[in-house]
Amino acid sequence: MINEYNVGHIKIFQDLWKSREKWVPVYFKNHFFPFIQTTARSEGTNALFKKGVGPQFSMTSFLREYQRIMDNMHANENELDHNATNKKVREKKFITQYYIERQAHELYNLAIFRKFQLVLNDVTRLQIREDVKGKMYWVFQAANYPVKEHRHREYLVQVNEETEDYSCICCKFDKDGLLCSHILKVMLQLQVNKIPDKYIIDRWRKRERKLLKHIVPPLNEDSIVLRFNVLSRMLGHTASNGSKNKRKYQYLLQEIPRLEAEMAKMDTDTYDMSAMGQNSSSRTVVNLDPTGESGTTIQLLDPNVADTKGRPRLLTIKERIKQNKFYTCSHCGSTNHTKKKCDKLHLVFNLPKKNRGKKKKKENEGTQKEGQEAEAVKSRDRTQD
Numbered sequence: 001m002i003n004e005y006n007v008g009h010i011k012i013f014q015d016l017w018k019s020r021e022k023w024v025p026v027y028f029k030n031h032f033f034p035f036i037q038t039t040a041r042s043e044g045t046n047a048l049f050k051k052g053v054g055p056q057f058s059m060t061s062f063l064r065e066y067q068r069i070m071d072n073m074h075a076n077e078n079e080l081d082h083n084a085t086n087k088k089v090r091e092k093k094f095i096t097q098y099y100i101e102r103q104a105h106e107l108y109n110l111a112i113f114r115k116f117q118l119v120l121n122d123v124t125r126l127q128i129r130e131d132v133k134g135k136m137y138w139v140f141q142a143a144n145y146p147v148k149e150h151r152h153r154e155y156l157v158q159v160n161e162e163t164e165d166y167s168c169i170c171c172k173f174d175k176d177g178l179l180c181s182h183i184l185k186v187m188l189q190l191q192v193n194k195i196p197d198k199y200i201i202d203r204w205r206k207r208e209r210k211l212l213k214h215i216v217p218p219l220n221e222d223s224i225v226l227r228f229n230v231l232s233r234m235l236g237h238t239a240s241n242g243s244k245n246k247r248k249y250q251y252l253l254q255e256i257p258r259l260e261a262e263m264a265k266m267d268t269d270t271y272d273m274s275a276m277g278q279n280s281s282s283r284t285v286v287n288l289d290p291t292g293e294s295g296t297t298i299q300l301l302d303p304n305v306a307d308t309k310g311r312p313r314l315l316t317i318k319e320r321i322k323q324n325k326f327y328t329c330s331h332c333g334s335t336n337h338t339k340k341k342c343d344k345l346h347l348v349f350n351l352p353k354k355n356r357g358k359k360k361k362k363e364n365e366g367t368q369k370e371g372q373e374a375e376a377v378k379s380r381d382r383t384q385d
Contacts, residue, residue, distance in 0.1 A: 029171040034203075035115070084109040084206045095121050100187070103194050112204040115178065122181040128189050134161055137189070139168075139182040155182045164196040177201045 002008045002017070021027040052065045087110065094101055095117055104116045125145045129138045140154040156169045166187070172180035179187075179199055187195075242248040315323070331339045332349050339345075 030174045032175065032177065034176045080109060080111060081206070089113070098188065099193055100184070100195050107200050107206065108204050109206050112178070119178060119181050120184060123185045123188065126181060126185045128185055134190075135159055137186050139185050155180075157182050157186045159186060159190070161190070164198075166199075173199065177204055 002013055007013050016023075048069055049062070049065060052068065053062050057065075089105055089110075094105075098120075101117070101120060104120075105113050108116060125141055126139050127142045129140070130136075131138055135158065137157045137159065138154045139157055140152070141149055158167045159165070166179070166183045168180050168182045170180050170182060172178065173183070179195065238252070242252040321327075327338050328335050329337055329339050329342050331342050331351075332344050332347075333351050334342070
């Protein structure tokens with residue numbers, strides 16, 4: 001375009017060409033920026049902080065506002081998770097009869113499911129042309145669609161049916177984490193029953209689907225706290241599953257004593273081995289095991305004392321009232337009451353007087369003005385005489 005219209009000498013076009021990788025979507029369409037435009041990445045973030053933080057605020061105020069924003073985001077996320085768990089989409093709200101829409105409703109949270117419905121509804125305007133059977137397809141908009149395109153576009157979709165791999169030149173899945181309408185059109189054309197599990201990313205799943213996804217825990221974990229957290233999460237899932245069935249419940253009740261006995265034997269063997277190399281020196285120890293049954297100890301030392309920096313913080317009005325530093329009796333100088341409630345009014349206190357220089361200066365200026373006006377009146381009367 002620059003060469004066609006001969007505008008290469010203009011500086012603004014030169015700068016736009018040099019920075020094209022920062023604002024042209026084609027250069028970062030493979031990066032994960034879900035459902036946001038080019039400028040929204042900065043504008044949306046700035047709008048959040050500008051509501052409660054100004055340029056004159058301190059770093060502490062900014063961190064406090066950041067914590068408030070994170071709390072609001074977590075509260076909104078918990079509310080959406082609750083709605084996704086307890087609210088179901090009615091049958092008449094489904095826009096198609098395909099199973100992939102029901103599958104998306106089971107796996108996605110409600111907000112992402114509604115976005116998926118929009119993408120699935122966009123499939124109706126597309127047509128498909130096979131280039132290589134089972135491997136390569138071209139997807140484009142139908143000619144009889146009422147809303148015409150500015151220019152005709154065709155999207156290349158590559159397929160590997162054996163490994164269930166699908167890729168489109170638009171890269172919507174890389175950017176938003178959702179399959180594009182072009183891939184869905186090819187899947188429906190090939191009569192694919194359901195979306196492969198690898199194309200349902202964890203970020204858009206329902207909360208219980210995220211928690212129940214199987215993750216292999218590390219076997220050689222040195223931290224006691226991390227071992228406790230891993231076992232608590234896994235045993236919590238086991239207890240939740242066992243409580244749903246009476247047979248599972250009875251089986252777990254029978255197995256728990258056997259597991260406890262086996263672990264008791266392990267504790268005895270570990271104690272016998274550690275007793276041989278036990279150190280008799282005294283030291284301050286702390287137990288890091290939340291269950292209270294661990295032999296791991298560490299030595300505690302006093303932390304280094306850091307000197308405070310800067311001037312002391314000023315007390316607020318409420319703090320000054322609580323500490324009796326807000327009111328002062330002008331008669332006796334006490335900070336526990338005011339002159340109105342003072343019980344020593346019959347006594348005389350030699351308290352230092354406050355500096356009221358500004359008030360005295362105003363009084364002197366008023367007295368001088370009155371004197372000048374009086375002299376002017378006298379001189380006028382003499383002139384008339």
